[in-house]
Amino acid sequence: MCWQTEAESRIREILDCRDVCLTSNATTALFALIKGDGIKRVILPVNICFSVPFAVRTGGAEVEFVDVNPENGLMDVCHLQNTVIDAKTALIVPHLYGKTANTFEEIITWAEENNVMVVEDIAQCFGGHFRSEYLGSFGAFAIASFGKGKNIDFGFGGALISNRSSLGKIRAELQSLPRLSGNSLEEKERLERTYTRGHYHNQSLVWFQQFYRRLQKTRTVFLNDISGFPLNGGVDFHGIEKRNSERHDLGAKIRGLLKQRFENIYVEEAPDTGVWWRVRLVIPDLTRHDLVLSTLIQKGIKVSKLYGAVTRLFNGDEQYPGHEKFYRESLFVDIIEENLDRLVRWN
Numbered sequence: 001m002c003w004q005t006e007a008e009s010r011i012r013e014i015l016d017c018r019d020v021c022l023t024s025n026a027t028t029a030l031f032a033l034i035k036g037d038g039i040k041r042v043i044l045p046v047n048i049c050f051s052v053p054f055a056v057r058t059g060g061a062e063v064e065f066v067d068v069n070p071e072n073g074l075m076d077v078c079h080l081q082n083t084v085i086d087a088k089t090a091l092i093v094p095h096l097y098g099k100t101a102n103t104f105e106e107i108i109t110w111a112e113e114n115n116v117m118v119v120e121d122i123a124q125c126f127g128g129h130f131r132s133e134y135l136g137s138f139g140a141f142a143i144a145s146f147g148k149g150k151n152i153d154f155g156f157g158g159a160l161i162s163n164r165s166s167l168g169k170i171r172a173e174l175q176s177l178p179r180l181s182g183n184s185l186e187e188k189e190r191l192e193r194t195y196t197r198g199h200y201h202n203q204s205l206v207w208f209q210q211f212y213r214r215l216q217k218t219r220t221v222f223l224n225d226i227s228g229f230p231l232n233g234g235v236d237f238h239g240i241e242k243r244n245s246e247r248h249d250l251g252a253k254i255r256g257l258l259k260q261r262f263e264n265i266y267v268e269e270a271p272d273t274g275v276w277w278r279v280r281l282v283i284p285d286l287t288r289h290d291l292v293l294s295t296l297i298q299k300g301i302k303v304s305k306l307y308g309a310v311t312r313l314f315n316g317d318e319q320y321p322g323h324e325k326f327y328r329e330s331l332f333v334d335i336i337e338e339n340l341d342r343l344v345r346w347n
């Protein structure tokens with residue numbers, strides 16, 4: 001069995017799903033799904049990685065944003081009440097910061113009752129659980145990411161997961177995407193660097209808009225090239241429980257250190273999915289916000305806050321009060337090993 005088939009069948013086994021297709025990243029997985037399945041309208045929360053609405057629009061579907069809960073930045077079923085539902089409508093449900101979407105069961109029921117297809121975004125929580133089932137097994141489809149800093153980090157790569165039918169048509173869509181030529185790993189790393197820079201806070205909205213326009217023009221994130229998988233990390237999905245538990249410990253450690261360092265700042269509790277991705281700091285006193293941010297950045301610690309920019313990029317001045325509050329108060333420290341080193345030396 002070739003490594004690709006082996007990896008796909010291993011993921012299929014873990015998630016107990018119908019079909020899996022490895023992709024160059026989660027963005028490409030979503031793009032191929034939108035195009036291949038002919039989805040025309042997508043409802044998604046405003047607090048999400050910019051690549052998600054980007055993939056939806058570029059795939060040819062209309063985006064409808066809904067607000068999020070100000071307490072944890074996630075979607076609630078109440079946000080779906082006034083959405084417009086057309087014939088081919090999908091709902092993207094992300095599970096972020098180690099949390100399952102709020103009222104997840106009600107969201108699934110709402111989608112069933114309204115004939116809306118659920119796509120779970122498990123980019124941040126591969127191997128996480130909800131009521132002892134794996135996340136990604138509840139919707140019709142799910143997208144996963146194995147990019148830098150994710151709990152399974154091949155440096156690149158993603159997957160499209162189907163709980164409904166075989167991915168034949170979508171595989172054909174992926175086959176039609178370009179492949180990289182030459183030293184593809186080097187090129188991929190260059191792309192990755194450019195791409196992930198967009199995730200960090202010290203980039204202005206202007207820079208982000210320029211970056212986004214460049215992405216639109218080149219569409220380089222949409223590739224049918226997954227050769228980075230075995231080169232970067234081997235096909236090891238076997239240690240997923242162990243890996244998630246290691247990340248969990250690392251998250252708890254980072255959380256403890258931040259609590260010591262920044263008194264009176266609320267550091268969010270352990271995740272309910274069992275997978276850490278980012279430690280959230282809640283800083284309601286805005287005068288202290290910049291101080292904390294610049295201290296972390298000066299220490300070379302990766303801090304992210306950019307999801308807030310998605311709203312402004314796609315909606316101009318449209319207001320989402322829940323998200324505004326969440327965005328203003330939150331800072332995220334990414335869990336990657338190098339961060340821990342720095343924090344340890346710092347204390």
Ligand SMILES: Cc1ncc(COP(=O)(O)O)c(C=O)c1O
Binds near residue numbers: 028146
């Ligand atoms: C919630 C979420 N969705 C989608 C993505 C996009 O993943 P990828 O970089 O593999 O395309 C990310 C990346 O960070 C993410 O955090």
